[in-house]
Amino acid sequence: MKNELIKYCLRLGDNSLILSHRLSEYSSNGPFLEEDLALTNVSLDHLGQAEEWLKYVGDLEGKGKSADDLAYKRKEQEYFNCQLVEFPNTDFAYLSARQFFIDAFNYFLYSELIASKDETIAAIAAKSLKEVTYHLRRSSEWIIRLGDGTEESKEKIQAAIDDLWMYVGDLFETDDIENTLISEGIAANINKVKANWNERVNEILHLATLDRPENEYAVSGGKNGFHSEHMGYILNDMQYLVNAYPDAVW
Amino acid sequence: MPNSEQHPEIWKLLDAIPDPEIPVISIIELGVVREVQHVNSKVTITITPTYSGCPAVNLFQDEIVTTLNNNGYTDVEINTTYSPAWTTDWMPETAKQKLKEFGIAPPEIKMDSHDKLDLFKDNEKVVACPYCNSTNSHLESQFGSTACKALYFCDDCIQPFEHFKCI
Numbered sequence: 001m002k003n004e005l006i007k008y009c010l011r012l013g014d015n016s017l018i019l020s021h022r023l024s025e026y027s028s029n030g031p032f033l034e035e036d037l038a039l040t041n042v043s044l045d046h047l048g049q050a051e052e053w054l055k056y057v058g059d060l061e062g063k064g065k066s067a068d069d070l071a072y073k074r075k076e077q078e079y080f081n082c083q084l085v086e087f088p089n090t091d092f093a094y095l096s097a098r099q100f101f102i103d104a105f106n107y108f109l110y111s112e113l114i115a116s117k118d119e120t121i122a123a124i125a126a127k128s129l130k131e132v133t134y135h136l137r138r139s140s141e142w143i144i145r146l147g148d149g150t151e152e153s154k155e156k157i158q159a160a161i162d163d164l165w166m167y168v169g170d171l172f173e174t175d176d177i178e179n180t181l182i183s184e185g186i187a188a189n190i191n192k193v194k195a196n197w198n199e200r201v202n203e204i205l206h207l208a209t210l211d212r213p214e215n216e217y218a219v220s221g222g223k224n225g226f227h228s229e230h231m232g233y234i235l236n237d238m239q240y241l242v243n244a245y246p247d248a249v250w
Numbered sequence: 251m252p253n254s255e256q257h258p259e260i261w262k263l264l265d266a267i268p269d270p271e272i273p274v275i276s277i278i279e280l281g282v283v284r285e286v287q288h289v290n291s292k293v294t295i296t297i298t299p300t301y302s303g304c305p306a307v308n309l310f311q312d313e314i315v316t317t318l319n320n321n322g323y324t325d326v327e328i329n330t331t332y333s334p335a336w337t338t339d340w341m342p343e344t345a346k347q348k349l350k351e352f353g354i355a356p357p358e359i360k361m362d363s364h365d366k367l368d369l370f371k372d373n374e375k376v377v378a379c380p381y382c383n384s385t386n387s388h389l390e391s392q393f394g395s396t397a398c399k400a401l402y403f404c405d406d407c408i409q410p411f412e413h414f415k416c417i
Contacts, residue, residue, distance in 0.1 A: 034401060038393035045397065048302025052332060123333030127302060130335060130417040131397075138392055 001184075004177045005118070006060050007080060008187055010070075011223050012109075013053025014081035017071055018231075019102060020046035021238050026089045038138060042099070045131040052124045072242040076235055077225035084167035084222075086230045093146060093156040097164050100139040100204070105171050107136045108196040112188035121186065140204050147208025154209070161205075162213050169218025172197075257288045263317055264295070270309045271396050274352040277310055281340030284331060292325045293318055298336045301397035338416050350380045355402065355413040377413050379404035387411075 023043035030036030054067035084102060089095050110132055113125035146157035172194045174182075181187035205212050219228070241248065264286075265278040277283060285296035295314055299307045311328045318326045338357035346356035355377050376385045384406035391401040392415075399412040 034391035034393070037395065037401075038391055041393040041397050044303035044305070045301060046303070048299070048304065052302060119333070123331075123335070127332050127335040131302060134392055134415075 001180070002060060004180050005186065006057055007177050008181055009053050009057045009060070009121070011080040011082075013050050013057065013070075014079045015085055015102070015106075016046040016053065017050035018079070018081045018234060019085040020044075020050060021234060022085060022087075022089060022098075023095075026095060029089075031092055039095075042135050042138070045128075045135070049124070049128050049131070052127070056120050056124070072239050076227060076231055079227070079231070079235075080223050080225055081227075082167070082170040082222040083219055083228045083231075084164065084170060086222075086228050086234060087164060087167060088230055090160070091156065093153075093160040094164065096139060096142040096146060097157060097160040099135070100143050101164065101168055101171075101201070103132060103136040103139045104197050104200045105193065106132045108193045108200070109188050111196075112193060116187070117185040136200075140200075143204050143210070144208040147205070147210040157208070158210055161210060162215075165213040165215055166217050166219055170220055170222045173220050173223055175223070257286050260286050260288060260293065260318070260323070263321055264314060267310075267313045267317055270306045270313075272349065272352065272354065274348045275341075275345045277313075279342060279345035279348075281336060281338075282307075282310060283314075291323075292327065293323045294327045294329060296329045296331050298331050298334075300336050304397055306396075336417075338414065349414055353380050353411060354399065355380045355411060357414045357416040359416045377402050379407060379409070380411055381409055382407040 020043045023039055023046065027040045027043065028036060030039055050071065051067045054070040057070055058065040058067060084098060087094065087098055106128070110125040110129040114122055114129060116122045116125065143157065146153040148154070172190055174190050178187050178190065182189055202212060220226075261278065261283075264283055265276045267277045269275050269277055269280050272280075280300065282297050282300060283295060284298050285294075287294040287296075295318075297307070297310060297314075307330075314328060315326050339360055341357065349356040358377070359375075375389075377387055377389075378385050379387050379402075382404060384404055386405045387402050388405060389400065390403050390410065394401045394412050398415060398417075400415050401410060402413050403410050
């Protein structure tokens with residue numbers, strides 16, 4: 001049971017950690033100052049949430065590992081984030097589509113997890129939900145603004161949504177680990193999260209005058225350590241300091 | 251404010267530590283200090299972060315330790331708790347008034363119940379300008395210079411101002 005719990009928390013923490021890193025790469029490249037501040041703020045919220053999850057994992061493991069140890073000292077296949085968060089910041093449309101998909105997922109996931117029988121999970125979820133509500137509101141507005149905007153903005157956001165669609169299935173993939181925790185009342189009921197996610201995505205795409213992709217092919221495996229070709233580059237960058245100066249403190 | 255009747259001398263010391271970003275209010279007024287314990291010679295302070303990634307948290311911790319050390323409390327431990335999650339409801343009216351005088355529109359809505367997601371609700375919210383009190387203002391961005399603030403613009407006195415978000 002403990003091992004399942006550790007893996008579940010790593011999946012959630014790694015989603016936030018890798019997304020936070022991706023967003024931080026775009027810092028100072030936002031389309032205008034307010035938006036630049038917004039995406040940096042969102043990145044910071046994700047970093048804080050990652051720290052909370054990884055700190056809990058460290059406590060559960062009981063091997064004296066800190067959140068930093070877990071964030072920076074693992075190998076690629078020991079990260080369990082979904083592949084969606086690895087996708088590069090190709091342009092602002094890709095960044096917005098990626099954020100919208102993950103914000104909607106996090107919002108409905110945390111809405112379930114606040115009732116988790118695991119007190120720490122419930123506490124992290126309650127805190128994160130307040131932040132994620134702001135994230136989802138913002139990214140939904142961007143989808144509508146870009147979709148129902150100019151011909152060019154519509155073309156770009158539709159292309160990003162179409163391209164990223166095959167990474168969405170990874171979010172809702174289940175396995176024995178998750179099913180065990182769901183039956184114990186610890187993990188979120190993923191079917192309910194998926195239903196709510198679909199409803200919200202359909203509503204926003206409709207308001208944005210965009211088409212929901214019909215392609216049902218989905219990549220999978222992120223939750224079990226199988227990543228896209230982008231992951232190695234992310235880790236190389238993210239872990240540079242720790243590799244170059246092991247155990248550096250300041 | 252939790253258990254402030256116990257160890258009032260320690261609460262008083264902490265109340266002199268300003269928020270690093272908004273120095274007109276103290277970390278006590280901000281509501282981040284949740285508990286003070288003083289057992290034998292050991293002081294344990296429990297704090298909760300405002301936002302998960304708030305970079306000011308580490309500074310709070312250092313300031314608390316330094317302040318207490320300088321006042322003779324040498325054995326200080328800081329614990330972090332996430333539950334109950336920090337809310338702007340914990341900020342007393344006096345602190346909100348100080349925010350306003352500092353040029354930040356204070357959080358005005360009580361968040362007792364969970365904030366239901368309403369995509370456009372916040373955009374319709376009326377926020378009074380802290381400079382001229384006009385409610386003829388509009389939202390520029392949900393995210394301001396720090397995680398806890400949103401950016402507004404007053405259409406009467408033609409000035410941007412920050413609003414402390416209600417969470």
